[in-house]
Amino acid sequence: MPAATVLNGTDLFEIEQSGVSKKLTKTQLAALLLPAPALFSGLPAVTVLNDADLFVIEQGGVVSKLTRLQFVALVGTSGITPDQTILKQNGDVVYYDGTNFVTGLTPRWRVIHQDAYTESAVASSSTITFAGGGPTGGIYLKGGQYFSVGSPVRTVIAGTTYYGVCTAVTDTLLTISGAILPTATAITSLSVGTPDMVRRVSMAFATTAYNGSTTLVLTKGCQHRWHGATGYLCSYEVAHMNTSAVIQVTLQMNGGSDVVATGVIPAAAASSTVYGNFTASAAGVLIAANLAIAHNQTITAKTPVITGLADYLVINMTFVVP
């Protein structure tokens, strides 16, 4: 047979189909033998990716392979892409705001994952229950994995924010000194702050017989001018010299209502020449509405019960400044 030279689309090939000899154009035959390249969509879907899986890459005109490990390193799938809706500034840090990584001032509160604690209600007016146990789904479940004694605590319940300081913590229970927490109401959010939020203020009555009136504020060293950001009283403790064991000491923020319903009683001392032990406000006794102190406001103290002998009162206060 003569050899074909240039093939045309209408050239014919012979084909036997079901015992019958038939013709086939060159175009038909080409379509048969050289289909269009297969689309990826026709391939089976990958369900699990392995480090040794291979991608194809053309490099310098050479078709080459690329492992998944190389590929991941290339595209940086675990990298951080900050939301730059607000432009970054000198001194910004990168942090997670609950939705995105963003740049900005170092965040002051870390929000505790809601799976870690009992959201439905606090355990008491000063405690919150944690799940405890090992991490589940990447979430730490122990109270001690978020808090330590002295950590500032911010609890939001029904639209109100309550500040306190952690005074004890176990795997399953966080104990807070601070504003009375409402019970039987769901916790909206729980957060841990930074040590710089804790501010301590001391006042001292500079002479004998501070217990002269049940209504007047104490004088002679017992007031303080607050400067700066608003603070929230979380606890106070008192000590005095002399033998009274019934005098109550309470505080007022900027002349407001007393911070407690019943004042804290300094422990009796052995005599007029030594101090008794410090007595601290109990957990869950500070009235949330009376605890805030703002710039240039004054802290004062009062003795609603004055029986007995008592001198040189010392008051140490702890605030959270969020």
Next chain:
Amino acid sequence: MGLSIAALAAGSSLAGADVFEIEQPSLSAKLTKTQLAALLLPAPALFSGLPAVTVVNDTDLLEIEQGGVVSKLTKTQFLALFNPGAFTLNQTIIKQNGDVISYNGSSYVTGPTPRWRVIPQDAYSELSATTFNTITFAGGGPTGGVCLKATDHFSVGMPVRTVLAATQYVPANTYYGICTAVTDTLLTISGSSIKDITPAAITSLSVGSADMVRHVQLAFSTTAYNTVEGGAVGKGCVFRWKGSTGYCVCASAAHMGVGTGTLVRVYINNLTLPFQITPNVGTASTYGTWADTGAMSVPSSCLITNNQLLSVLTLSIGAANDYLIICMTFVVP
């Protein structure tokens, strides 16, 4: 064969068993469509047989199916698909355990948590400060990603660092204070004056972190602290500073007693005058209202360093005053 193929009927769809004619040496033979396809279309080559990539270049090509068309994609295009805003850490200084990622104005770097955040200059008026203790902001919504309200950057109590193009009290051009009030368009600062003798433009404005604020209280523990003109006030009115240098930014004083005109000065190491203040008159049994340092009454030279002393003197005395209290606030940058 001698037969005109054109005279044959047209083939329909091809089946694997359809037979083609093939000439092999001295023999006309048949070949099924399946055999022919296997012959002409070998299985695709496995990637494992390809050479391994060692360095990936921007112009390297990846294969992609786009709208049913197999297409190519450069490495650069490919990266843009995945992490368009991802940053690259400047590792000139190697990261250490405990480092955070921050932006230093030109690069993301690792290191200790930054203490000052520089406010974008588009947000405030950089011109000469015309008041002693305020800076004007543009206000309004963010423009070009820049927050323009003073309240976007400051709240009451936050440390403020202002660098001027000229100095008033000290060799450095840096003035510290705390925010005492803030609106969308005005930042009010208590601290060293930011108004120069010769008005000077603001070179930079920064906000600090809350841990920079430190408070010190002095209290005179008995009656009649003002007995000697120019004399040192004892009995509780001394304090030894420890740690990093602090800058006094505001102070308040109150006393008991009916004396008027008693002027109190706080000294550092008995040498430097931080500020002076006149407490308001009280009664024999109550405190007068607090007297605060004014907007410009704390000079920028009011700094105290490790192991220096704060002490108090009475500049004028008058009738007796008792139980002086002085509350001071410092910024420790």
